[in-house]
Amino acid sequence: MSALEVRDLAVSRGGVPLLEGLSFRVAPGDALILTGHNGIGKTSLLRTLAGLQPPQAGRVAPGPDRIAFGAHSDGMKATLSVAENLEFWAGLHGLRGGIEGVLEEFDLAPLRDRAAQHLSAGQRRRLGLARMGLTGRPVWLLDEPTVSLDAASVGRFARAVERHLAGGGMAVLATHVDLGLAAPRLDLSTFRAAPEVARGDVFAEGAVE
């Protein structure tokens, strides 16, 4: 399994450069925690790594087919049950009948037949994170994964990430919460795109969810 390598990456959002000269490497079994104030470009960076927007400059390896993206919005359908939602994503990623494992892992088994619209915010979040395990991809990108999770769920999520790392996976997390993961932190404010700092600042505050 190859490491996640980022070389001289430049990221923009809506045409405004946010980050530049960004290089890092995450070896198999390692995680990286991205920090930086709101609007610095954490979400845009993760979207670029996931292949949803092209980089302004630089390279990302491996390609998007090895990367699983866990965004703020989890893509779960309100009128489908927990199990139906997970089975859809498992099937789409070519994993058959493997949802029992993640249902247990994220304590969703008692909720399996409940429609996603009747879940609480925290339960919904867990459902969204459970999808990551179904992608079968080595690199997890997680954008503020612990929003609306209680302490027990944060712990459960941290253990799930640790298990993924122990299996040779990699993870890049944008978070302000200390998950207790032994992972280096990368402060994005040092890679801020220079020429348009003032404009970028104002724009990014509104543009990045």
Place this chain on the structure above:
Amino acid sequence: MTRIFLRDLRLGVRAGGGFGLGLAFFLIVVVLVPFGIGPETARLGPVAPGILWIGALLACLLSLDRVFALDREDGALDLLATAPVPLEGVALAKAAAHWITTGLPLCLAAPALAVLLALPWPGHLWLAVSLLAGTPALSLIGAFGAALTVGLRRGGLLLSLLVLPLYVPTLIFGADVARRGAEGLSPLVPLALLGAVSLGCLAILPFATSAALRVNLR
């Protein structure tokens, strides 16, 4: 691809999925027309094919803004774009699901509703045939329009303005098939052209749709 198709069908028929909305709209339009232009058979008969086709076209339009907008809102579109399926396949599956939930019920209901508009007999059959051949093009063109406007808030009106002009060839040939059928002429020429429009849309538009989606995902 099949999974996306089946998921969209399931979502469509679940509560709030909008299944039947287009059909109900079609029914109301057809019922309203005799009130508007009078119940005489001699007056209704000649305009029936055109009215039925316009009704079907508007009913199709009604549910188009849901095709991609809902997936965009809840983030599923991002995840589909990163999933190991080609985005062209996603576009095709979604257009197909839209056709099954909107276009197909219209095809099946139209011959029965044509009675209300006093369409002369063999016209019913040809109306159903023309809708079967033409509504796939409506769904495919509509999905393309929906992909173009997916990033916009309240993009529904813009979507209508974009899509309706593109519906013109389908409407002309479709209504012509039904009209010729009703008048006892051979409808084969417009039917062949209608089929060509649908097949052309099928061949080209999934690629255009996925390109539009990619631009809007940035």
